[in-house]
Amino acid sequence: MKTNGLHPPKWCDRFLEWYCDDRLLEEIQGDSLEIFYTRVEEEGISAANRKYAWDVLRFLRWSNVKKVSSNYQPLINIAMFKNYLKIGFRNLLKNRVPSAINVFGLSLSIACAIVVFIFLDFQYNMDSYHKNSQDIYQVTNWVKQKEDLNQWGRTPALLSNSMSEDFDQIQDIARVHRRSAVLKYKDEVFNETVSFADPSFLTMFSFPLQSGNAGALNSEKSVVISNNIAIKYFGYDNPVGQELEIIFDKNHKEIFLVAAIADKLPANSSFGFEVLIPFMNYEKIYGPKMSSWENYVNVTFVQMQPGKSPDELLEVMNNQYVDIQNKASEDWKIDSFSFVALTELAVSNHALDYGFASGSHPSGRIALSVIAIFLLLLSCLNYMNIAIVSASGRLKEIGLRKVVGGRRTEIINQFLVENILVCFISLLFGISLAYFLFLPGFNTVLPVTIPFAFSSPVVMVSFFLILVLVVGVISGAYPAFYISAFKPVDIFRGKQKFGKKNMFSKIFLVFQFVLAFMTILTGIIFTENAIFQSKLDWGYNPNQIVSIPIEGEKHFNELYDKFNANPKIVHIAGSQHQIGRGTTPAMVEFEKVKLEARMMNIGPNYFETMNLRLVKGNTFSNKESSNDLEAIMINQAFEKAMNWDGSLERKIKIEDKQYYVLGVVEDFRYWSFYNAIEPCILRITDESEFNYISFQTNSTSTEEMDAYVKNVWKEVEPDLPYEGFYQNQVFERFFTESEANMKLMFFISGMALVLACMGLYGLVSFNITRKMKDFSVRKILGANMWSITKILNNDFIWYLVIAGVIGAPISYYLMDILLHSIFEVVKPMNAFPFVIAITAVIFTAYITIASQIMRVAKNNPTDTLRSE
Amino acid sequence: MKGNYLGELEELILLIVAARDDMAYGVGIMEFLKKEIGRDLNISAVHAVLKRLESKGMVTSSMSAPTTERGGRRKRIFSITKIGATALDASNAIRSNLYGQVPKFSFSPI
Numbered sequence: 022m023k024t025n026g027l028h029p030p031k032w033c034d035r036f037l038e039w040y041c042d043d044r045l046l047e048e049i050q051g052d053s054l055e056i057f058y059t060r061v062e063e064e065g066i067s068a069a070n071r072k073y074a075w076d077v078l079r080f081l082r083w084s085n086v087k088k089v090s091s092n093y094q095p096l097i098n099i100a101m102f103k104n105y106l107k108i109g110f111r112n113l114l115k116n117r118v119p120s121a122i123n124v125f126g127l128s129l130s131i132a133c134a135i136v137v138f139i140f141l142d143f144q145y146n147m148d149s150y151h152k153n154s155q156d157i158y159q160v161t162n163w164v165k166q167k168e169d170l171n172q173w174g175r176t177p178a179l180l181s182n183s184m185s186e187d188f189d190q191i192q193d194i195a196r197v198h199r200r201s202a203v204l205k206y207k208d209e210v211f212n213e214t215v216s217f218a219d220p221s222f223l224t225m226f227s228f229p230l231q232s233g234n235a236g237a238l239n240s241e242k243s244v245v246i247s248n249n250i251a252i253k254y255f256g257y258d259n260p261v262g263q264e265l266e267i268i269f270d271k272n273h274k275e276i277f278l279v280a281a282i283a284d285k286l287p288a289n290s291s292f293g294f295e296v297l298i299p300f301m302n303y304e305k306i307y308g309p310k311m312s313s314w315e316n317y318v319n320v321t322f323v324q325m326q327p328g329k330s331p332d333e334l335l336e337v338m339n340n341q342y343v344d345i346q347n348k349a350s351e352d353w354k355i356d357s358f359s360f361v362a363l364t365e366l367a368v369s370n371h372a373l374d375y376g377f378a379s380g381s382h383p384s385g386r387i388a389l390s391v392i393a394i395f396l397l398l399l400s401c402l403n404y405m406n407i408a409i410v411s412a413s414g415r416l417k418e419i420g421l422r423k424v425v426g427g428r429r430t431e432i433i434n435q436f437l438v439e440n441i442l443v444c445f446i447s448l449l450f451g452i453s454l455a456y457f458l459f460l461p462g463f464n465t466v467l468p469v470t471i472p473f474a475f476s477s478p479v480v481m482v483s484f485f486l487i488l489v490l491v492v493g494v495i496s497g498a499y500p501a502f503y504i505s506a507f508k509p510v511d512i513f514r515g516k517q518k519f520g521k522k523n524m525f526s527k528i529f530l531v532f533q534f535v536l537a538f539m540t541i542l543t544g545i546i547f548t549e550n551a552i553f554q555s556k557l558d559w560g561y562n563p564n565q566i567v568s569i570p571i572e573g574e575k576h577f578n579e580l581y582d583k584f585n586a587n588p589k590i591v592h593i594a595g596s597q598h599q600i601g602r603g604t605t606p607a608m609v610e611f612e613k614v615k616l617e618a619r620m621m622n623i624g625p626n627y628f629e630t631m632n633l634r635l636v637k638g639n640t641f642s643n644k645e646s647s648n649d650l651e652a653i654m655i656n657q658a659f660e661k662a663m664n665w666d667g668s669l670e671r672k673i674k675i676e677d678k679q680y681y682v683l684g685v686v687e688d689f690r691y692w693s694f695y696n697a698i699e700p701c702i703l704r705i706t707d708e709s710e711f712n713y714i715s716f717q718t719n720s721t722s723t724e725e726m727d728a729y730v731k732n733v734w735k736e737v738e739p740d741l742p743y744e745g746f747y748q749n750q751v752f753e754r755f756f757t758e759s760e761a762n763m764k765l766m767f768f769i770s771g772m773a774l775v776l777a778c779m780g781l782y783g784l785v786s787f788n789i790t791r792k793m794k795d796f797s798v799r800k801i802l803g804a805n806m807w808s809i810t811k812i813l814n815n816d817f818i819w820y821l822v823i824a825g826v827i828g829a830p831i832s833y834y835l836m837d838i839l840l841h842s843i844f845e846v847v848k849p850m851n852a853f854p855f856v857i858a859i860t861a862v863i864f865t866a867y868i869t870i871a872s873q874i875m876r877v878a879k880n881n882p883t884d885t886l887r888s889e
Numbered sequence: 890m891k892g893n894y895l896g897e898l899e900e901l902i903l904l905i906v907a908a909r910d911d912m913a914y915g916v917g918i919m920e921f922l923k924k925e926i927g928r929d930l931n932i933s934a935v936h937a938v939l940k941r942l943e944s945k946g947m948v949t950s951s952m953s954a955p956t957t958e959r960g961g962r963r964k965r966i967f968s969i970t971k972i973g974a975t976a977l978d979a980s981n982a983i984r985s986n987l988y989g990q991v992p993k994f995s996f997s998p999i
Contacts, residue, residue, distance in 0.1 A: 047952075051962035052915040052932050058958065079933035084940060 027066065029057050029073040037077045042087050049080055101431065102438065109439035112415070113446075119411050119786070123404050124447045126779045127496075129772065130396040131444075131451030131488065136459045137393035138484055139471060141386060146476040147291045147367030148378075152227045153324055156192070157363040158331045160184075160321040161373060163356045170356055174373040175317040177346055177355075181219070184321075187337060190329040195222040196300055197377070198318040203268040203741055204296065206254040211742045213250065215267060216294045217303040217318075223281075225324045228293065232261050233281020238299045243280035245297040251282050267298070268740060271572075273306045288472055291367035291378035314349035320377035322363075331360040392769060399533060399776045401496040406526050406783030408440070408500040413790050419504060420512035432505035440497025444489045462768070466761040526787075527820070530780050534824035537777035538862055539832040540770035545854040546836050547766050551759040553848035560689025560698075561600070562632040567730060568599050568715040569745035577711050579737045587729070589720040592630035595711035597622035600631060600691050601751030602713070607702065610674040611663055618659060619691060619699055620675070622706035625649070628686070630717050631748070636660075638684025641705055649705045652683040659700035660685045675702070694755055697845050715748070723747070774861065778869045781817070785873045788813065797882035806878050813874060821866060825859055895947075895976055901926070902938050903977060906948055907969040914953070914964040915939065939967060947973030 034050070041049060053076050060069035113120045148154055160180065163170045181194045195218060202215040220238040223230075223245070230237075237245050244265055251260045260279045268274045277298060286293040304312045325331055338358045347354045361369055370380030412419075422432060456473050464470045475481035571577055577595050584590045598604050598621040607620035628640045636657060641649045653673065655665065665671065665682055672679045688698045720726055734743040789796075796809055833850065840847045895903065905921055906913045912921060919935045922928045942948045953964040969977075 047962050048915065048965040049936065051956075051959040051964060052936070054962065055916045055959045056919075056932060076932055079931050080936070082933065082937065084937070 027058070027061055029054065030070055033074050033077045037080065040081060040086050042085055045085055049085065053077065053080070101435075105435045105438040106442065108418075108435070109442045112411075112439065113443070116411050116414070119407055120443070122779055122782060123407055123443055124450060126400045126403055126776060127444060127447035127492065128450035128454055129775065130393075130400040131447055131492070132454035132459050133396050133772065134393045134488065135451060135455040136463055137389045139455075139460065139473065139475065140389065140463070142476050142480060143289055143471050144368060144380075144386060147289050147380070148363050149289065149476065150227065150287050151225075151363065153225060154363050156325045156327055156329075157225060158323050158325065158360040159363070159366060159377065160323060160358060161361055162358050164353050164374075165356050166353075171374045172359070172372060173375050174370075174377050175319055175375040176321040177314045177350075178312050178316045178318045179314045180342065181321050183342060183345075184323065184334070184338075188334050190326050190331075190333060191323050192326050193221045193225050193324040195219040195225050195322045195324075196318045197222060197294075197320050197322075198300070198303060200269070202296075204250070204254065205266040205268060205740060206263070209254045210740060211253070212744060213296050215269075215296045215298060217300045218294070218297050219300045221324075222297070222322075225322060229284035229287070231282040231284045232259075235281075237281035238297065240280070241299055241301055242275070242277050243299065244277035245281045245283060245294075246279060247283045247293070247295045248285050250295050251279075267296075269306050275302070275306075288470060291370065291380055314346045317375075319375070323360075335359070396772055396776065397492065398495075399536075399773075400779070401492055402529055403533075403776060403780040403783055404440075404443075404496040405499050406780065406787060408436075408497065409503060410783060410787045410790055412436075412500060412504045415504075416507065416512045419507060420509040423509040429505045433501045436501035436504065437494065437497050440501070441489060441493035444493040444496070447492075448485060448489055462764075466764055526784060530777075530784050531820050531824050531827075533773075533777040533780045534821060534862060534866075535828040535831075537770070537773040538824055538828035538858055539835075540766070540773040541858040541861055542828070542832040542854055543836060543839075544763075544766040544770040545857055546832075546840070546850065548763050549854060550840055550844065550848050551756075551763055554694055554759065554844060554846075555756055557694070557846060560687050561634065563600075563747075563749040563751070565719070565721070566631060566715055566717050566748035567726065567745055568602075568713050568748055569730065569734065569743070570599075570712060571595075571714050572712075572741070574709050574711070576738060577708060577714055580714050580733065583733045583737070584714075584716050589726075590716045590718050592626055592717040593714070594627035594630040594716070595624035595708060595714050596627050597706050597710045597712050599713040599715065600689065600748070604691055604701065607675055609700075609702065611671065614663075616662060616700060619701040620704060621691065621701065622704050622710060624708065624711060625705065627715070628654070628703070630715050632717070633689060634687040636685040636687050638682070640684055651680055652705070653680045654684050654686050654703040655682055656686050656698065656701040656703075657688045658698050659702065662700045673702075675704070680704070690752070694752065694845055695843065774865055777862075778865050781866055781869045782873070785813070785817070785870050786876070788816070789873055789877060793877070793880065793885050796877050797880065797885045800882045801886075806874070809877055810874055813877075814870065817866070817870060821863060824862075829855055895980055899938055899942060900977070900980060902935070903942060903947055903969065903973055906942075906967050907974065907977060910968070913967045942973070943967075945972075946970060947976055 037050060037053075038046065053073060056076065057069050057073045060072055064072075151157065159174065160176050161172050161174055162176055164173050176196075178196070178198075181196050185191060185194045197216050197218045199214050199216050201212060204211055204213045204215075218238065220236070223235040223238055231248060231251075233245065237243055244267070246254075246260065246265070254260070254265070255263065260282060263279050265277050265279055266274060267277055283294070283297075310316065323331060335358060343355050343357065361373070366378045367380040368383070368386075370376040370378045371382045419432060422435075423429075460471065460473050475484070569580070571580065581593055581595070584593045600621070604619040604621050607618050609616045609618045625641060628635075637660075638654075640654065641652065653675075655663075659665075663671075663673075665685065672681055674680075686703065690698070691701060718726055730745055731743050734745070792812075796804075796812075799809060836850070901922070902918055905918050909917070909921060912918070915932055915935050918939075919930055919932050922930055922935075939948065939950075943950060947970055948967045949970055950965045950967045953966050955961050955963050
């Protein structure tokens with residue numbers, strides 16, 4: 022038989038040899054090979070190869086598979102468990118300080134992990150309380166804007182009509198559109214967000230209702246209000262059946278009957294409503310053109326028949342609807358449709374333009390999970406170091422166990438069981454830490470309040486179980502293997518050299534201090550910057566300026582007259598845009614160059630009222646002269662962009678009109694601290710365009726002024742709520758946000774420092790244990806504590822120095838990038854944060870070391886030396 | 890254990906082992922089954938049956954001398970034991986006994 026050169030596929034053989042019992046291998050391989058050669062002659066090489074592989078696979082039976090050797094025993098001896106637990110407990114109590122430190126460190130990071138997990142669990146289970154949540158989807162469309170395709174959450178208003186006609190798979194469909202309107206009940210007048218919604222909205226979603234039923238939106242003039250609104254307007258009265266007036270604009274005031282009241286929204290809602298009225302009112306109030314393919318509504322939800330996928334609809338939608346829409350809307354052409362499931366809405370909402378639900382960007386979630394895992398790992402490794410040291414007192418026990426017949430696996434098991442016990446105790450502490458401290462603390466930083474709860478008991482139990490096992494095994498595996506390898510003979514002869522110099526734990530310690538150093542630096546520099554930002558010049562003096570949003574000329578004139586009569590009011594001005602509340606983009610052309618600039622349309626005297634500062638040229642004349650109407654003022658950024666030289670000849674073209682430049686105003690913060698100040702134009706506009714009236718007062722009593730303005734407002738406009746504000750509050754949100762960031766950073770840097778010190782503690786006590794005899798001999802020969810301290814410190818000073826040398830430049834570099842990416846103007850860095858960080862690290866490190874040196878000081882040399 | 894009953898395939902293979910001394914190993918039995926009886930079995934199935942027979946004590950096995958045709962590997966040659974022979978005899982006796990009791994007409998051409 023010619024067999025030379027022909028072989029079955031090698032991987033088959035390797036696989037067979039891997040799984041097959043050695044005693045059966047020869048005959049199985051032989052038989053397969055024999056058949057293979059027969060097949061090669063009869064059917065050709067490729068068929069033979071294929072069938073050979075099949076045969077090998079068919080031989081994979083339980084009876085042919087390699088088994089673990091016959092003297093196989095269960096890994097864990099249940100009877101010994103009781104002993105392990107008892108000894109473990111006794112050891113915990115015996116070594117109180119190291120145990121407490123271990124438990125403390127682990128529970129800190131476990132608490133962090135729990136909080137982060139609850140946060141993630143909460144985020145990923147948003148809106149899950151809706152009964153139909155599995156079947157509900159938000160319709161989104163991809164719209165071409167210039168070169169980019171953007172996913173829009175808002176949809177054409179007519180989409181829902183076509184969809185419900187064309188598709189049987191859809192069970193229900195609901196649109197929601199939000200508008201701002203004024204609600205009035207007796208004396209209570211406030212501005213609210215009113216949601217126009219199809220009646221199916223309430224049946225599709227399971228918003229809890231306090232009174233009334235889900236069919237409440239079926240009659241045209243009914244309104245469903247939230248718990249908040251009910252209390253705000255009706256107090257303790259029962260609002261159901263009461264009349265509520267809604268003022269949409271000057272010409273549309275309608276009376277609605279309260280039909281239902283929603284209960285407080287569950288915490289895990291990514292969207293809800295305050296005031297809900299039937300969608301049919303929308304067309305009636307804003308005109309029939311609102312209901313077209315051209316016009317958009319905030320959101321369209323579809324509820325599919327159970328088990329149907331909305332992707333079935335996409336073909337028809339992408340083919341037919343896109344054409345219809347593109348014809349109707351020239352500006353925003355839809356390219357295609359897609360769906361976002363309700364269950365994923367909160368986590369994917371950030372990707373949508375014009376999103377409806379609220380949802381955060383994933384970067385926060387990623388950063389938090391990375392931090393949590395990192396902290397867990399750090400404390401596990403610290404625990405490892407400390408665990409090895411504490412085992413030094415138990416060498417004899419290990420030796421004895423081995424002598425009376427303990428196998429190595431049993432000793433490994435013993436240590437693992439002890440570790441899992443420690444982890445379990447830490448878990449208990451961690452849970453209470455998370456419950457009482459970390460989660461409430463974290464909630465103060467978040468815009469929402471997260472309850473201490475899990476999406477389901479299964480998730481909770483499996484999370485805690487996995488946490489304990491993973492932490493226990495990671496932190497306990499190395500010590501268990503390391504210690505269990507000691508030979509009993511060496512232990513009893515006292516020959517066991519305990520703790521060779523361990524490069525790994527040193528590098529690890531340095532690494533931890535680098536981290537601690539960096540996070541502390543980050544915290545300090547960030548705080549410094551936040552303070553710096555809050556003291557930053559706004560380009561004008563915002564103090565003692567009050568601004569009030571108004572509607573129309575009548576408001577302006579009446580308020581102007583009243584304010585003018587008050588001697589405490591120095592300047593009064595109207596404006597279309599208000600500093601800090603938005604500008605309008607304008608395409609500007611000058612000398613053939615086009616420039617996109619921000620534009621603010623202001624009234625006469627606005628410049629003085631807002632305390633803006635003139636750099637060059639003149640301000641507006643403030644008389645009703647036509648000169649002002651042909652002039653603009655520019656900011657310094659604009660001046661720089663166009664190299665203005667003070668001549669009146671260089672005209673600027675805006676919206677087909679020529680303007681000359683009157684003067685240059687100092688750069689002022691018209692929007693936020695995050696963005697650079699762009700070229701900006703001030704232009705005089707007509708009274709009829711005014712949206713704000715602002716005045717400057719010389720009174721320093723805010724209460725008095727507040728009461729006065731509110732009073733005046735009520736006289737002028739009893740139907741609309743007063744929404745005035747002090748100009749120095751316009752950046753309030755920015756400052757609360759940076760304060761929240763500051764808190765979080767300080768917490769993280771504190772954690773890093775504590776963990777690093779625990780690592781240090783582990784290593785120092787390790788070293789002292791190793792050198793105890795050395796120190797004892799030195800003490801006997803007359804060494805004082807100072808010289809011993811010096812010996813001990815030598816190493817650690819170097820670790821800290823190395824950590825500083827590595828950490829400082831890295832954090833300098835990283836902070837530079839971070840700060841410049843967040844803020845527009847950054848405080849120049851100086852040595853101060855570095856000095857503080859180094860001091861903090863060295864101080865805490867030395868407290869840790871000192872606590873261990875006390876051990877040497879108290880130690881009686883005879884105790885250590887006599888044992889030999 | 891299932892007892893010493895013989896399955897149909899087991900009985901067939903036991904018969905082949907008893908009848909064909911020379912080719913009583915995996916591939917030999919598989920090819921005999923294919924050519925003489927027309928049953929196409931995978932080699933792993935044959936191995937499984939042989940292993941079962943061996944565990945019931947009806948066959949024993951020993952390794953042959955190394956051969957050239959299978960990459961120098963030895964064959965496992967099976968031979969029938971006394972228990973196997975008794976089992977075959979018993980099953981044969983039951984069959985012929987029953988066969989004898991079948992009324993004649995059922996086999997006569999209609």
